[in-house]
Amino acid sequence: MQKIDIENWHRKDYFEFFRHYDDPSFSLTADVDVTKLYQLIKEQNASFFLASLYLCQKAVNQIEAFKYRIRGKKIILHDRIDVGSTVLNEDNSFSFCYFKYVEPFRDFAGAANLQMQLLKEKQQKLNPQDDRDDLIHYTIIPWFSFRSFKHPRKNFQANSIPKIAFGKFTRETKMQMPISIDAHHGLMDGWHVGQFYQKFQQLLDSPAKHL
Template identity: 45%
Template sequence: MSHMLDIESWNRKSQFLFFRGYDNPFFNICTSVDVTRLLQWVKSRGRSFFIGYLYLSLRAANDLPEFRYRIRGDGVLVHDRIHAGSTILNPDETFSFCYFDYFSTFEQFETNAHRVLQEHAAAGGGLEARDDRDDLIHCSVIPWLGFTSFSHARRFGRRDSVPKIVFGKAEKAGRQIRMPVSVEVHHALMDGIHVAKFVERFQGYLSDPEGSLR
């Protein structure tokens, strides 16, 4: 069950109070991850690379409490589980948002993800923005190019505290295939060390698809 965080006993109380009033309290870190083994795994089995890395990123985010924190009024709500809202390219080169529930097993997640994509295609597109939900990670996919920095469109009048993750083009780098990843988070809720923990855990899952896609 979701619950409110005890701010008074939180070791980041001072940082929370310091950053929550900023006009722009978000910070963004761009890095890259090695997706060589995941690509080999999905290609050998005829599976979706996108669904694979989306699941593993959600698994890593759900592992870390800070990625499940959301600002509610003057407090912090801790979601029990978070899901993904991701951009999807339409045939006319516009995009829509699709929503992918997180499941503890990849088989369940994959089955549901294919259903979501099929229903979206049958409905003929539509933006389908769900601003009323914050139990999400906002994901964007830009598989046509690499990047080393990224910025998001924002409405600063709205008290948004949802993390945003962007995945770029997977490209050969020496003996590896690497994919750029941008992670943007609210500084009142976490620091650079928490983003580093997310990337480390995400990379660990990517490097062991046989064990992590269960």
């Protein structure tokens, strides 16, 4: 982790401009092609949820803008960003579960499955970790596709953790899944989100190399 010198930071003007907005966040939604990932996961009898989460987080950690966080009047840059995701409980409520981003995928999936099992055994609802900002907040909506998505936020001006939502994939000529991203405009722009979608799609197009 490192502290950003805001006075000499290339985004100083944008940060100062957007930080005073009542709501400085912006949201974009686009489809990604998960055809090859789905085929591979089906062959391997693996978890589509964990595989897509892993590849998404791999893309996140390749983009510096997704690792900036606001702490008071400071901005810091994390070395690595982990996962905070909703998981479905047996009663159809949800809990928050936290996964450390590690490579390779088998290590990530093994640790993630253990965390979900522990959460199930504890029967712990929600389990927020508000003291952490080294995360991406994920919401998983597997029941329907969507064209836009709005995340609940508190303390808009200082809430700098990006949020990503996965929707239900649809099958036509190819399998597509909507991905919504909500981020602080003082820390990133549409170009950075475009870079994320591009990197994520590259990983989805060659899943056997990364899983």
